[in-house]
Amino acid sequence: MDEASVKSIIGMDLKSILVEQLHAYQSGEGWKYLCGSPVLPFQFQGSSERPVYWILSWTETAEGDDQLLIDETHDADTLSRFERVEGFREPVIVSSSIHLERARVQRVIGYGYKDEKQEFLTSIVVKLENVYVTFISGPVFTVTVTNTFPENMDRELFRVGM
Template sequence: MKIEWQSLKQVQGCLLKGIYATQLHVRGDDLVLFSSEYVLKINNPDTLEFWYWNINWFEDEDGDDHLIMNEQETPEPLDYVEEPDISPHQHIIIGSLFYFKDNLINKVSGYGYKDENIEVLTTLVFEFEDSYLFIKTGPLIEARITKNKPNNLGDFIFSL
């Protein structure tokens, strides 16, 4: 199964406006968020366009965890209300939100493993000016904000 990463919008130079979830659990020194599913809001500051990435996972028959990314126009599956008075197609999201100031995206890379014709995504790394957002799959998806560049990520799958 080869996934076409080229269909995702280019995010370099965009802003990560928030990490949303039904419920976020926070822990640790670096700042680690845990949830079973995330919705990331991305904004292009030049065009004012915004979109969402739904980050989810599944476990295959071999017990391997796969990270799934879907680009979408709404923050589904989270509850939300469209607020046309604020801006067309603007959403008020009902759920937990995490926002941080260092949110200008320099690069997003996907890692995992390659097996014959199969590419399995297990990790996303967002590179910002002074920090990294490291998203790793599992029954509770880990989103770690850190100053240190993550290593031992597996095979390189894609870059945006």
């Protein structure tokens, strides 16, 4: 994921968080969701253009650490794991989704670690208008929605937005 791709979603709305199945529980003043690979559709409010989809996945490094992978697409047809309802342009999720109010993206912060050769992204924090949404990679993703900035994150690798 390059910085230009991250910059391109600043000012867009995070329309929802799409997942096949999830387990939700309250954690303090926020919520945590455990799920498989989430898909994040971003779109400018009122735009008729197709959304930008971030497909989050993970891999395990040679050292056994989790690495977050982000694939970007504009084609909803590539989201084959979600059942489509005839007549709708965008996928209608039959399984699970998380919807947030006031979801304009203000900032994206990437966390991870560096070795001698490269950086490894492990998690991202998406700052919306009134909440922080954190995505921590692993065989099961942890998605946290809270009013306060998350603590105990890995080393900051990048920060885009205001």
